[in-house]
Amino acid sequence: MTKTAWVFPGQGSQAMGMGTDLLDIPSAKEKFAQAEDILGWSVNEICQNEEAKLAQTLYTQPCLYVVESILADLIRERGYKPDLVAGHSLGEYIALYVAGVFEWSTGLELVKRRSELMENAAGGMMAAMMNFDREQLETVIAQTPDVVLANDNSPAQVVISGTPDAVQTVMSQVKAKRSVPLKVSGAFHSHLMTAAATEFQEILENVEFQQATVPVLSNVEPEPAVDAQVLKQRLTQQMTGSVRWREISLALPTQGIEKVVEIGPGNVLTGLIKRTVSDVTLENVRNAAELPN
Known part of the structure; x- marks a missing residue:
């Protein structure tokens, strides 16, 4: 069996119309409805009609979480599963969800609060x-x-x-x-996010993390981990810490990974991995049409 990593893009990969073709799939439609209950607004509506809002941190992050997690679930429904997961910034939340660290709705609640705090930490x-x-x-x-x-x-x-x-x-x-x-509202992944990160840490402390079912390469520490407390600790540092994606890319072959599948809109991460390591096969699942059979 080919050892495979699934990777999930973050803010900047969003695209108008993303997720629209998933509405024909009953399980996906159900998730979109659940998301609307949690968020108080429609992911579909934003992705289809509200370009300015989709570019706002407040909306971008939950939209990406919902679309990417639905795509990942649909791939899993077809019998596929990863040997390792990683995500770029916001993408790490989908990676942790796929690794079974928290429930889907818990992940979306966290992303909702994260996006609110980051949106308000302006000035950088x-x-x-x-x-x-x-x-x-x-x-x-x-x-x-x-x-x-x-x-x-x-x-x-x-x-x-x-x-x-x-x-x-x-x-x-x-x-x-x-x-x-970059067109962003603040200085993300820097010390200027300290107040937001402190507030978010208090939220994270009240959320129970489970042992991961597959190893996760975290942004702040690109060493594979499955321990719930380690993964939570790394996530608490993520808002102010650097995204060490180059090191994550370099770690993939050392973990025996032969294939990387980027799940979500665009092809930013496969492009970065291609420029960093040469001995892995790269694939993208950006929409329903690219789901494996």
Whole structure:
């Protein structure tokens, strides 16, 4: 049997119309209805008709959780299961759900609160940098207060996060092929999220985590873990900690993974993995048409 990892994208992968083709599937339709009860608004309505809202953290994160988790459940209904899971930022919640760490509705409640807290933690800035000198970048970040490496996505792509002045300083001092400010409401995965993270930690403490049924590679610690307390501890650090996706990609072959399936809209993660490791097969399940037989 081919050893397979399932990976789940985060904010930035959302797309208008995502999940629409799942409405014809009874089990999926039921989940969308459940989601509406929990959220107080319709995921379908946002994904089909509200482009501005879909780009807002408050709506983006729950929409992605619902669509990706439904796709994962439909794949499992067809008899497939992963040997390992990981998710990028918000995607880690779907990974933990698929690994049986918490119930579906619990995961959506957590994502709802997370998105509210992150939406309200405004005032920072994030920027993506492509094809840069890593040594120079690390030096400039070390010398610049109030900015951090938020997402280490691949050898050639990172995201920095911090105060607008600090982010602009790094962008002006580091030579890169491209530097692009991101359309986000705050400085995610940085110390500027500390107040939100503290509040979220109190919420997490009241949620019971179960032992994972398959190993999870966490954003802040890309070492496979199944222990409930370890996974919860890593999740509490996630809002302020870096997303170490490059290291997650590098860990896949060392765990014997031969195939990676990205479940969710777009192909961001398979693209990043492709640029980081060469010896894995990559597949995408973005919609109902791409579900395995």
